[in-house]
Amino acid sequence: MQITMIGTGSAFAKRYDNNNALIEANGFRLLVDCGITLPKALHEAGLDFAQLDAVLISHIHGDHVGGLEELAFQMMFRYQRKPVLYIAEELVQPIWESTLRGGLTQESLNSLSDFFEVRPLKAGETYELAKGLNVRLIQTKHIAGKASFSFVFNERFFYSADMKFDSNLLQALVDEGIETIYHDCQLESPGVVHASLEQLLTLPEAIQEKTWLMHYGDAMEQYKGKTGRMRFVEQRKRYDI
Numbered sequence: 001m002q003i004t005m006i007g008t009g010s011a012f013a014k015r016y017d018n019n020n021a022l023i024e025a026n027g028f029r030l031l032v033d034c035g036i037t038l039p040k041a042l043h044e045a046g047l048d049f050a051q052l053d054a055v056l057i058s059h060i061h062g063d064h065v066g067g068l069e070e071l072a073f074q075m076m077f078r079y080q081r082k083p084v085l086y087i088a089e090e091l092v093q094p095i096w097e098s099t100l101r102g103g104l105t106q107e108s109l110n111s112l113s114d115f116f117e118v119r120p121l122k123a124g125e126t127y128e129l130a131k132g133l134n135v136r137l138i139q140t141k142h143i144a145g146k147a148s149f150s151f152v153f154n155e156r157f158f159y160s161a162d163m164k165f166d167s168n169l170l171q172a173l174v175d176e177g178i179e180t181i182y183h184d185c186q187l188e189s190p191g192v193v194h195a196s197l198e199q200l201l202t203l204p205e206a207i208q209e210k211t212w213l214m215h216y217g218d219a220m221e222q223y224k225g226k227t228g229r230m231r232f233v234e235q236r237k238r239y240d241i
């Protein structure tokens with residue numbers, strides 16, 4: 001399994017694109033989140049929407065779903081194919097009613113399934129997305145009243161949604177055999193709706209060594225060397241997981 005961050009930036013970052021990822025396994029390409037900057041960033045990474053096999057969504061914020069309207073339109077009118085959309089069952093209705101409906105609706109095209117091959121996922125269950133690529137959703141805390149889901153891939157790679165610091169969860173995941181953690185990171189404290197760097201630095205070194213930081217702000221370069229055993233994920237660099 002390989003991962004390339006199409007962007008590694010926070011919602012307000014301008015030096016980095018939205019924190020969205022491309023996961024590849026045996027030729028299968030999964031896009032993890034599709035934010036506002038994703039259509040251009042994907043193009044700059046040398047890819048187009050037709051080369052994706054599926055999209056997986058963590059939660060409904062613009063930096064994670066703001067590019068879905070263009071994806072839907074391009075797939076329908078440029079490529080004549082419905083993209084596969086993996087999404088927590090709790091988000092199926094909200095993503096249509098609150099995010100996509102206004103832009104996509106026209107005459108007989110008026111539901112999420114008119115544009116996507118919708119695959120609702122239950123948190124806690126493991127799904128085989130492709131040969132050699134399994135995912136399990138964990139609902140993690142981000143903002144009150146907003147459901148947000150982190151991902152465990154192949155029972156060895158944890159990819160956080162936007163989430164508040166949760167050291168107990170990270171310890172439990174490592175105890176269960178998670179080898180690599182990609183975690184959102186707010187560089188300046190307090191974190192409030194994200195894990196802050198200060199909080200992540202309280203993790204035991206054994207967990208920090210497995211942890212890579214993403215979803216960071218424009219000041220990232222100034223924090224190099226100040227992240228304990230943790231490293232920053234670089235956007236557009238391909239990593240083996």
Ligand SMILES: Nc1ccn([C@@H]2O[C@@H]3COP(=O)(O)O[C@H]3[C@H]2O)c(=O)n1
Pocket residue numbers: 010011012061062063143162192193
């Ligand atoms: N209660 C909130 C809600 C949102 N925000 C900021 O808005 C951003 C939306 O995308 P995000 O990546 O979840 O990060 C959020 C905060 O920066 C915030 O700081 N506090």
Ligand SMILES: [Zn+2]
Pocket residue numbers: 010011019061063064162215
């Ligand atoms: Zn975000």
Ligand SMILES: [Zn+2]
Pocket residue numbers: 059061142162
């Ligand atoms: Zn968010």
